Amino acid sequence: MLSWIAVVLAAVAVAVVTWVCLTAWGAVVHGNPAYALVLGATTLLAIVGFALALRGARAAKPLRVAGRVALLVAAATGIAVVAWLRPYPAVEPALTAMRTDASVTVTESPDRIVFLPSGEVSSTAVFFQPGALVDARAYAAVLRPLAERGHPVVIAKQPLGIAFLALGAFDEARDAVPDAADWVVGGHSLGGTVASIQADESDGTAASPVTGLLLYASYPAGDISASLTARVLSISGTEDGLATPEKVDESAATLPTDTEFLVLEGVSHAQFGAYGPQAGDGTPEVSDDVARHEISEASRLFVDSLTPD
Structure with a gap:
């Protein structure tokens, strides 16, 4: 069950990054590079998390439940922060x-x-x-x-x-x-x-x-x-x-x-x-x-x- 939650969170993380890029690309490219780095790190961690979740499910060797729950909560919080940090893009004039x-x-x-x-x-x-x-x-x-x-x-x-x-x-x-x-x-x-x-x-x-x-x-x-x-x-x-x-x-x-x-x-x-x-x-x-x-x-x-x- 926790492995599938991790898969869902990884998908949500990629979706958030995609949403930010589609709706605020100009602000990301022209802004301070810190947020672009956060988006890149979020995507990388989502890919790694997705791979580890699937491997854990096949091997049936999950981490300790408490530790995995803490990691999932931290991941969900991080995704929410990344979404909240989406900049308001400049418009004309x-x-x-x-x-x-x-x-x-x-x-x-x-x-x-x-x-x-x-x-x-x-x-x-x-x-x-x-x-x-x-x-x-x-x-x-x-x-x-x-x-x-x-x-x-x-x-x-x-x-x-x-x-x-x-x-x-x-x-x-x-x-x-x-x-x-x-x-x-x-x-x-x-x-x-x-x-x-x-x-x-x-x-x-x-x-x-x-x-x-x-x-x-x-x-x-x-x-x-x-x-x-x-x-x-x-x-x-x-x-x-x-x-x-x-x-x-x-x-x-x-x-x-x-x-x-x-x-x-x-x-x-x-x-x-x-x-x-x-x-x-x-x-x-x-x-x-x-x-x-x-x-x-x-x-x-x-x-x-x-x-x-």
């Missing part, structure tokens, strides 16, 4: 915004996307942490206008789509844009929470300090109201079902007293990027184009205000 043209050069590496202005380059650069499980390319359309304005932009590609696994990404971004005199650090949802940590740690540094924190539908995990000296802009939406208006209001006390709060009417959580609907989110009351323009323009004005003349 983000994919078009990833193209290099006369105004912006776009480059990708395994751990970041970089937008470099082709003309005059500002001394203020932007580093951005995506929301949990969201394809980093999904923020290309909303952040590209900052690069068109002259600000270098670096978007982190987080291992497994989790910002807490990319705590060192900001230091790597500094290396990618060595001429930046100061930085605005931002993020969406969980990415904003981690960006708050990074901003709080780096706003007092002598070289390439953080002068601004840009929160998209997000708030800090702890109280940084007294320690953070950088200016803060919090942009949220009235129809956000995840970082709800109530949560944003409750978290206001954890930010500096001069934080600017911009609440956009009709905007939902997923409209801060371009990756389709998200479970648990509210229903937007404005178009994606309207939401993106409002978010992008507010971001541009904020970053411009921090840039020396």
Whole structure:
């Protein structure tokens, strides 16, 4: 009986990997390689498990029942985690915004996307942490206008789509844009929470300090109201079902007293990027184009205000 359960789990594991590849292939290929490695390891383990289960059934020499049950439970849990980690793939207009043209050069590496202005380059650069499980390319359309304005932009590609696994990404971004005199650090949802940590740690540094924190539908995990000296802009939406208006209001006390709060009417959580609907989110009351323009323009004005003349 346990051997057949193992066979079924192996089949489910292969099915999950196939589903992820069919529905999120672009996000897997263009994302941090950690998840692709997990998918490969899952497939390999499924094949090995299938072979061992069949051999065990023929030989009638099963492992101790308790041990085999524990392995099956662990396997089922692992499969569930792999399925949960499936990224939200970027959709248009983000994919078009990833193209290099006369105004912006776009480059990708395994751990970041970089937008470099082709003309005059500002001394203020932007580093951005995506929301949990969201394809980093999904923020290309909303952040590209900052690069068109002259600000270098670096978007982190987080291992497994989790910002807490990319705590060192900001230091790597500094290396990618060595001429930046100061930085605005931002993020969406969980990415904003981690960006708050990074901003709080780096706003007092002598070289390439953080002068601004840009929160998209997000708030800090702890109280940084007294320690953070950088200016803060919090942009949220009235129809956000995840970082709800109530949560944003409750978290206001954890930010500096001069934080600017911009609440956009009709905007939902997923409209801060371009990756389709998200479970648990509210229903937007404005178009994606309207939401993106409002978010992008507010971001541009904020970053411009921090840039020396």
